Amino acid sequence: MESLKINSNINLYYIPMTKLKTTTIGVYIHRNLCKEEVSKNALLPYVLKRGCKLCPDSEAVAKYLENLYGASFGASVIKMGDDQIIYLGFESISDKYAPEGEKLSEDITKLMMSVTFEPVSFTDEVVGQEKKNAVDRIMAEINDKRQYAMLRCGQEMCKGESFALSVLGTKEGVEDITVQSLKAHYENIITSSAIDIYVCGDADINALADEIKQYTDKIAFKEAKIPQSEIFAGKGEVKRVTDHMDVVQGKLSMGFRTGIKADSADFVPLMVMNSVYGGGAHSKLFNNVREKLSLCYYASSNIVKNKGIMFVNAGIEFENFQKAYDEILVQLDAVKNGEISELEFTSSIRALENDLESYKDNQRMMQIYCLGQKITGTNYSIDELKEKISRVTIDDVKRVAKNVELDTVYFLAGKEEA
Amino acid sequence: MELDFIKSSITGEEMYYGKHSSGLGVYIIPKKDYSKTYAIFGTRYGSVDSKFVVPGEKELTEVPDGIAHYLEHKMFDQPDGSNVFDKFSKYGGNANAFTSFNMTAYLFAATANIEENLETLMDYVQSPYFTEESVQKEQGIIGQEIRMYDDNGGWKLFFNFLNCLYQNHPVKKEIAGTVESISHITADYLYKCYNTFYNLSNMSIVVVGNVDAAKIAQVIEKGVKKNEPFGEEIKKVYPEEPKEIEKNYTEQKLSVAMPLFMLGFKDTDTGYGGEKLLKKSIEINILLKMLFGKSSKLYKDLYEKGLINNSFSLEYTMQPDYGYSSIDGESSDPKAVYDAVINEVERVRKEGLSKEDFERIKKVMWGQYIRSQNDVEDYAVTFMQHLFMDIDYFNYYDVYKTVTFDDVKNRFDEHFVKERSALSVVNPV
Structure with missing residues (x-):
């Protein structure tokens, strides 16, 4: 560049x-x-x-x-x-x-x-x-x-x-x-x-x-900097909110605090942690909430890079709310306890590397990647970030997972649901 | 396996292609300097194919709706109890599959270990393993997939639109079937469909990416399992579809913010694939943009009156057996949009099309074609979709250059007929 x-x-x-x-x-x-x-x-x-x-x-x-x-x-x-x-x-x-x-x-x-x-x-x-x-x-x-x-x-x-x-x-x-x-x-x-x-x-x-x-040339500019984001702190208690709408499938969204800044050394392990937990078909959420318990068609997690927030989303039958909620937390505990198989771990690393490498074939994604790096001030090239990811260990994942705490549970339920 | 080589002087694209003795079609498109490789292994079999005659049999086979999609899900179970996703994950391959009206496809994208990923793809798609228990287990997951679509306004809008246009053709049915229809699916049915449509003579594989064609061809050759190609075509049986539409209006209420609309015209000049079909699709796409696109008078009027917004889009969907043009978006008054479209068609019928507009819009089609070669995934999928309609997408230019203003004028008269138009609306609850 x-x-x-x-x-x-x-x-x-x-x-x-x-x-x-x-x-x-x-x-x-x-x-x-x-x-x-x-x-x-x-x-x-x-x-x-x-x-x-x-x-x-x-x-x-x-x-x-x-x-x-x-x-x-x-x-x-x-x-x-x-x-x-x-x-x-x-x-x-x-x-x-x-x-x-x-x-x-x-x-x-x-x-x-x-x-x-x-x-x-x-x-x-x-x-x-x-x-x-x-x-x-x-x-x-x-x-x-x-x-x-x-x-x-x-x-x-x-x-x-x-x-x-x-x-x-x-x-x-x-x-x-x-x-x-x-x-x-x-x-x-x-x-x-x-x-x-x-x-x-x-x-x-x-x-x-x-x-x-x-x-x-003729415009007088006032020097400006890129806005900086604050890490979400939360209040400690778990907040629970349910909305009712005319829908046939319930949508569960759970918000977690990670407390990890995008420019901290723990952020790269957090990326791997998210991948292990809910970042695709290799992840714990997919294999347990979907494949093992057949509770949903989709269950995944994603991180909001600059805010120290992670979301888990799943579409479920209204009456399966508790089952899905419990299993999502059980799987998070498994990650926190380091119960991660070698296959889960290497698959997660490969998936991240694969995504990053793919940006090199997409001009728009490449722009967004570089912009994201600039905003956090990290400025890692794709190859640098891949290299950092490859050095993350299961212990690192376990360590950063311990920071992840449930903050808000949101459920979009049907009109008739209590 | 002998492969032929072709290079386009206009686009710079190269392709190796041929047919394996098993009947499998092989297409390899090398993309120098790319990071990602995308491979897609597909069959000419989709949700519309619920009635067919197996080659060598005399009797008609009829299976429950939604089975092609169900089969796609169950292909991921392996005889040794292993999970296909695990195998891909090990090699960093991002695997997926999809079922449409006319095809089922298994695919992966990867930036490393391409040969291992390709071996895995070849292997699992040729290793069906269904038990009553595993078939039963999938009902929950697919049931949720169907329910997810039940809340999706855009999806419902689309199927309601097809139900206006078609009286009998199975394209009017949901791809995944219904919770009721999938409850009748058994392991036996799945094997019957598999053994028919997954015969390699009904399938093709397309690989696009930074690959060595000779090595890829070797992996494919080695990956082919025992297969007796069918000597005859699989006879797919569709009910007779009249030229007339079923009804011209339908509406449904869902929790959306503003009414969604989809309107369009049923194509009745059907029954052929190949170059002729490609040419027709270029003509109709040009017409849609000339009549209703962003530079058109109609678009300007509707936008400035606040009857449409940026969500407005145009499309022509082509298949040998059916086709339709569609215009969709959000509007506070979908009927006013429909009336404006019909009036515009009548106005143009009287006043004629503009040659200047034609020349300009024809260029847009070329840009779209060039752009479609950018992304390995879009390219491979588009290539295969065309292949299954007997269209040589690689040589698009040969057909593109033959499209004249007269062709487009004739197509206008033939396609944009009020009596074959319909409007589907999803209103807020």
Whole structure:
């Protein structure tokens, strides 16, 4: 990876990955996740998408992309711990696959710059439409029950803290936004946020850096840093919450505190611990809750890297709540006691290595990986991290597992359930 | 096993391919410098194939719905009591399987020990072992899988849509069957289906990744177990499907935030695979984007009126036996979206299609094809899906370049017919 500092706030990174047939550009604008601006940050990328100096409206954007052999342009918000990231992503096939020798990567870069620095979409019409869509997206969080149960578990767990906020903001927050307030917010954040631009594929990185400098030369930037996340502390008691909805399958989500920071020496063993416990078809949760007891179709665990949180999720019959709950904790105890077979352990290590190695074939995953490393300040390359994983022992896993404590039990039950 | 070699001057892709004496089709696509290799071992057998005549038999065999998917789950049990996932895990392979309407496939992705993982894949898919007890045990897991889909608005929307379009074709039935239908599945039924559809002459293997083709071919050759290829085709029996749709509207209530809709047109120009089918799919995909895509007048109107949002998507699904185009998304007023689509079709029928739009959208199809070769997994799956429709995906360009504006105009008249359109809605409770 090559990195070029454009100014105090903007960093440009280039990861060649030319074996792939596309060129992918990601713009990541970092903001501190907080009640005051979460909704504005959530709305902004969708408004930016609606028009810029180069392509003044949606139709012009769409035609521009179609002419680049169906290049893609996506906008969204990402939550990494307490960092709320405004994301603008672009992808086009690489120049050598353009049948007429078109310079596609140049053209997609032009769009990226214009969208980021020259928006023209702060109008009553556009902002009004996108506010409605933003509210719809928030309401639609209930549609995917599996995700929703985990989201609700996290909200209950971190109630009162910024991490409890949905990355999409709140209905009230979105409704309060005006064209003026959003425009002012854009002007403020574009000059006062850390901005990372990742480019993968076929690109002339020095030329791109010069171009970004030209665009940003006249802007006065206020030096900004990437938001830092706080490790979730919890209150010690186990919190239990049940919601009722018109569903036929119950969704159990259990939130645990790990207390382990992403830049601590224990974090890599924690990754292995999660893999052993619930990180795939080789894991204890899969083999016991699903295969042995036939209680569910899915049962898995995952860690929230920057928050010291681990979730376990399973979809079960309502009446099997207690059985599944008990077995999930029995398996955690087994990990804590070091009851881990050689096969479980090596399978877990291999699965992690395999996932990491796969990122090398995916431009978008590679960007997210590098961004994640930058946010935690670890900056491990994939090979470095793989090497660290290979040195983890069963004793390390046992040791870090002892930190894992149940915090919140969330159950999405049916309407009729008591 | 002799393999042929082909290289595309346009995409730079290379492929080794051939047929093993057992009847197994072999396709190896080397991807230089890639970390990941993906192998998929699949059979032309899916959820729609519940009635068939076994080669050499005269009588029709009829099995419970959901059996192809059930069989897929049970393939992971091994005669020696071992677990297939354990074997893959040992070699760092990420194994999985899926069943669709028309195929069942077993696969792994790995970044190391490719040959060992491939041996494991070859071995377990050729080692069926079913007992009444193990078949019984799976009812709980698959039962939960079915229940999970019962709460999934998008899934229900899709099947309700198919139930509008089709009167008899089994594509209208859920892939996993029902809790009731799977209760009739026995070990005998599983063996019967296995011995029919998992004959290697009905199967293919596709490997995409950073591999040495000769070594991979050797592993495959060694991995083939005793197999007598069928001398004749397996006769799959489907009920006759009229051109007319079953009904043009359906709705269901589920706990979703906003109404979900799926609307579309039943394709009645069916009954063929190969290049002709590929060409039709390119034509319909171009038309969908020209008429309803992000640069279209209709999209702009609906979006600005707040009738659709970013979740709007378009698709054409092709199979030799059936096909349909579909438009889905979220809307506060699905009927207004449906009416707007039908009106737009009528307007275009009067005013004609734009050649400029055609030229621009045709380029999008090329970009999609190039992009489909990026990810080893998507590439291998897409390749196999096409293979099972007798389409040579490697030489996509040969068909793509023949698609003209006139073809698309004719296809418009043929496909976008109001009487064969339907709307499925999932409303909030």
